[in-house]
Amino acid sequence: MHTLSVAELSKSLKNKEFSAVELTQHYLDRINRSDLNAFITVTDELALSQAREADAKLANGSGSVLTGIPFAQKDIFCTKGVKTSAGSKILDPFISPYDATLSHKLNIENMVMLGKTNMDEFAMGSSNENSFYGPVKNPWNKKMVPGGSSGGSAAAVAGRLSPFATGTDTGGSIRQPSSLCGITGIKPTYGRVSRYGMIAYASSLDQAGPMTQTAEDAALILNAIAGFDEKDSTSAPRDVPDYTKSLRDSIKSLKIGIPKEFFLEGLDSSVEKVITESMKEFEAMGAKLQEISLPNSTYAIPTYYIVAPCECSSNLSRLDGVRYGYRCKDPKDLNDLYLRSRSEGFGDEVKRRIMIGTYALSAGYYDAYYLKAQKVRHLISEDFKRAFKKVDIIMGPVSPTTAFELGAIKDPVSMYLADIYTLSANLAGLPGMSIPAGFSNNLPVGLQMIGNYWSEEVLLNAAHQFQTQTDWHSVLPENI
Amino acid sequence: MPPINFKLKPIGIQSYLRIFRGIIMAWETVIGLEIHSQLNTKSKIFSGASTEFGAKPNTQACAVDLGLPGVLPVLNKEAVHMALRFGLAVNAKINQHSIFERKNYFYPDLPKGYQISQFEIPIVGKGAIDISTKEGGTKMVGITRAHLEEDAGKSIHDLYEDYSAIDLNRAGTPLLEIVSEPDMRSAKEAVAYAKKIHALVQYIGICDGNMQEGSFRCDANVSIRKKDTEELGTRTELKNINSFKFLEKAINIEIERQQDILEDGGNVVQETRLYDAVKDETRSMRTKEEANDYKYFPDPDLLPVDIENELLTEIKNSLPELPTEKKNRFVSEFGLSDYDAENLTAQKSLADYYEAMLNDGADAKVSANWVMGELSASLNKNQIDIQDSPISAKELSELVKRINDDTISGKIAKGVFKDMWEGNGRVDDIIQNQGLKQMTDVGAIEGIIDGIIANNSEQVEQFKAGNTKLLGYFVGQVMKATQGKANPKQVNQILNEKLS
Known part of the structure; x- marks a missing residue:
């Protein structure tokens, strides 16, 4: 039953082919046998009790389409009574006393949380190697990274340790691991899903979304988690459409823009080949391709690496060893408490970004870095606005390469290049998606689709149509 | 009995200089005030927790106030409305688009490691307010800006021997920081300005003005310069002032201190100084070099505050009569002197009490004398707020009426007032029972x-x-x-x- 999609599981549960408890136990067994290190915390007991509740609802017919469906929750979402670490030593002792809005929304559907997935510390990383809990292995090749920061979530879905998982995407953290693990992932428009209770990395870029086997599943989950939340001022007071409704619409005459900047030096030729092939598939379905230009997208990396560190340097200040989380042993005085709790509690990449951000916000540097970056960010958005006057959707690679070997990239700046094609969508606040599009050396390659603001329906529709014509999303790693 | 040994302390040249300072060197004092006015909203500025004072430590701090991972601020609209009330009351420029920024610094009673405040664009821009000078005229004091921000919690250092305690009940309480121009030239003027703002915020119902509980706090920026020079001297910022009396004292001793330094050929260091009311001195808290770089930047968790014209009109129409308007009306309508009208309108509660007497038919001038005389003296002596006066406006108005209709003389009335204060009954009963009625036969x-x-x-x-x-x-x-x-x-x- 672990090869079934959410949509299929929903039908099976409804038809009483198996119970939610049986389904949950099956996944828990798979997790316990797995060596992927995809989970930081497995919530066996909680999951089984949630499954029992779900079974009761299913029995009396009061369940929803998602009732009883197990899922893996990225450890960045606060979950009441459950450790919420964000992959960091500094939050290793933190049991959240409250539920994130997203956690709450899945709870009221009577879904079953299997556990909390591994991730790069505070979502900073592209390989999941920055986790206090150790790296996650890619189910397609265990010597390879799963991508990051939602690496645990991607590996859990690809390894069928969970029917779907939640993720967050600040610079590509849903799309890049989805691409590297061969699953479907969508980062909605900024403001579509509440950020309340989602541990902040870079507040103006962070956005939560589902990581699934299919576009249809992504639509089902997005239906449940999207919407205005009065606890998040940046969430949009807009109605949420039923994302499953438009999945089957024809994409004939869909105008696809292909940004030439996404196919320059640095793109692996075998990845490029897969992307080009998938474009042909869309063309065959009646879509129209045209080359476009996003000239400022080449500045996405430097812009992102000012904006995100500035925000994170401030967001992570609350982790000071005073009220919760890790505190150093025997602090001499207040300064010592701050210094050692934070020095011992944060990993290298987090410290690096805190220092970059602190520097860039300092008096005398603010205008040259932060303000300049905001201006470029605006230009990047303007590029997209111009493009979306001509096209309905933009397509290109998610990542310049397929999954790379664990430990292969040691230089942080080289690692930053892994997100070169995904950062722009975050900087502009646009929805972006990764869908399985083929393989290169037996490793999955994802196709990225970027839509206009609030056009998740367009993305999901195009992705679903592609998945009706191709089988890439249902190819499984060995021994699953 | 041993003889008392008198020994006069020799008086040095410095002391002579100090004594004749006013003659030898003419200094001008320049003062600007930063007033933190706690807005009396029911809940905090960015969370739903209560703002009530005096609850058990840490019982009025929710997940947002504690700065838990993942929590987000949501702006309390009531706080915005109150800031607008203030802005409109001082005829300030209202910035209809303002933003919240983060002021970053580490301190244990600052849960998030930053304070949400306004920096580049405050909600209230330039305005002004008139104060009365000792010469009997008025002087306009400029208001640079007023911005919304959240209060920090409290650190308590004297509760335990080995460690400090933190109470986060106050964390997130809305503050309006009102910054004046450096327009005041003496401690007295500074106090007059502070009192005027104090009265105003209570008039417009945005602050309870309680200085003991810290609802209204003043920081003073003080510098001195040679008379007839344009350039400002180096200033110091005085903190920890919790009464008007201490405000005057703190400024005056700081002026003295700066004069001593400059006349000895030294330089005033730009620093923050703490006023110690017990020792009546100021002492250095931190110098400019030690000051934090607050790394302000727009808070990405909050949207800009955009104010519609309709809201401004609505708030403008809802403003009560302001102190200056009230004063002018008291002069024209009741024939009071400027001085009396100013005094009676200094506190809204006092003015309300006075007007209630007049509405009850008491004579305007006699009532004014009684309110500012016997009543104020008794209230002050017993440290009672006028709202809690044992003699109601109606009762005092009856007394005034008995004076005016010649039932009793003003002198007898003082005795009656005393009896009323002590709760010995109403005016007519006291007159009747004690046979105080004037002989008219x-x-x-x-x-x-x-x-x-x-x-x-x-x-x-x-x-x-x-x-x-x-x-x-x-x-x-x-x-x-x-x-x-x-x-x-x-x-x-x-x-x-x-x-x-």
């Missing part, structure tokens, strides 16, 4: 006067010989004989008739 008064004239023939002779000052003596005798109950006007009139 002309025949009876004439009878007493005739007796006095008969018994004081010597004084009568002298009076008739031209010593008219003796009239007072006769009046005194009559009052003595009537236990003060004779109507002084009548007594004067009858005496004049009989003695001429």
Whole structure:
């Protein structure tokens, strides 16, 4: 039953082919046998009790389409009574006393949380190697990274340790691991899903979304988690459409823009080949391709690496060893408490970004870095606005390469290049998606689709149509 | 008994200089104030927790106030409305688009490691307010800006021996920081300005003004410069001032300190100084070099605050009569002097009390004298707020009416007031029970006067010989004989008739 999609599981549960408890136990067994290190915390007991509740609802017919469906929750979402670490030593002792809005929304559907997935510390990383809990292995090749920061979530879905998982995407953290693990992932428009209770990395870029086997599943989950939340001022007071409704619409005459900047030096030729092939598939379905230009997208990396560190340097200040989380042993005085709790509690990449951000916000540097970056960010958005006057959707690679070997990239700046094609969508606040599009050396390659603001329906529709014509999303790693 | 050894301390040149400072060197003081006014919203500025003062430590701090991972601020609209009330009351430029920024620094009572405040674009821009000067005129003090921000929690260092305690009940309480221009030239002016703002925020109902509980806090920026120079001297910022009295004291001793330094050829260091009310001194807290770089940047968790014209109109229309308007009305409508009107309108509660008396039919001038005289003195002496006065406006108005209708004299009325204060009943009962009613029976008064004239023939002779000052003596005798109950006007009139 672990090869079934959410949509299929929903039908099976409804038809009483198996119970939610049986389904949950099956996944828990798979997790316990797995060596992927995809989970930081497995919530066996909680999951089984949630499954029992779900079974009761299913029995009396009061369940929803998602009732009883197990899922893996990225450890960045606060979950009441459950450790919420964000992959960091500094939050290793933190049991959240409250539920994130997203956690709450899945709870009221009577879904079953299997556990909390591994991730790069505070979502900073592209390989999941920055986790206090150790790296996650890619189910397609265990010597390879799963991508990051939602690496645990991607590996859990690809390894069928969970029917779907939640993720967050600040610079590509849903799309890049989805691409590297061969699953479907969508980062909605900024403001579509509440950020309340989602541990902040870079507040103006962070956005939560589902990581699934299919576009249809992504639509089902997005239906449940999207919407205005009065606890998040940046969430949009807009109605949420039923994302499953438009999945089957024809994409004939869909105008696809292909940004030439996404196919320059640095793109692996075998990845490029897969992307080009998938474009042909869309063309065959009646879509129209045209080359476009996003000239400022080449500045996405430097812009992102000012904006995100500035925000994170401030967001992570609350982790000071005073009220919760890790505190150093025997602090001499207040300064010592701050210094050692934070020095011992944060990993290298987090410290690096805190220092970059602190520097860039300092008096005398603010205008040259932060303000300049905001201006470029605006230009990047303007590029997209111009493009979306001509096209309905933009397509290109998610990542310049397929999954790379664990430990292969040691230089942080080289690692930053892994997100070169995904950062722009975050900087502009646009929805972006990764869908399985083929393989290169037996490793999955994802196709990225970027839509206009609030056009998740367009993305999901195009992705679903592609998945009706191709089988890439249902190819499984060995021994699953 | 050993002889007392008197030894006079020799007085040095510095002391002479200090004494004759005003003559030798003419300094001008420049003062600007930063006032933190706690807005009396029900809940905090970015969370739903209560703002009530005095609860058990950390019982009024929710997940947002504690700065838990993942929590987000949501702006309390009521706080915005209150800031707008203030802005409109001081005729300030309202920034209809303002933003919240993060002021980053580490301190244990600052849960998030940053304070959400306004920096580049505050909600209230330039405005002004008039203060009364000691010369009896008015002076306009500029208001640079007023911005919204959240308060921090409290650190308590003297509760435990080995560690400090933190109470986060106050964390997230809304503050309006009102920054003045450096327009004040003396401690007295600074106090007048602070009092004016203090009255205003209470008038418009945005702050309870309680200085003991820290609802209204003043920081003073003080510098001095040679008279007739344009350039400002190096300033120091005085903190920890929790009364108007201490504000005046702190500024004056800081002026002295700066004068000593400059006259000794030294330089004032730009720093923050803490006022110690017990020792009556200021001491250095941190210098400019030690000051934090707050790394302000727009808070990405909050949207800009955009104010519609309709809201501004609505708030403008909802403003009550402001102190200056009220003062002018008291002068024109009730014929009060500027001085009396200013005093009566200094506190809204005082003005309300006074007007309630007038609405009850009491005479305007006599009422003014009683409110500013006996009533204020008794309230001050017993440290009671006028809202809690044991004598209500209605009761005091009855007393004033009894004076005006000649039932009792002003002198007798003071005794009645005392009885009322002590809760011995209402005006008419006290007059009745103690037989204090004025004698108005002309025949009876004439009878007493005739007796006095008969018994004081010597004084009568002298009076008739031209010593008219003796009239007072006769009046005194009559009052003595009537236990003060004779109507002084009548007594004067009858005496004049009989003695001429």
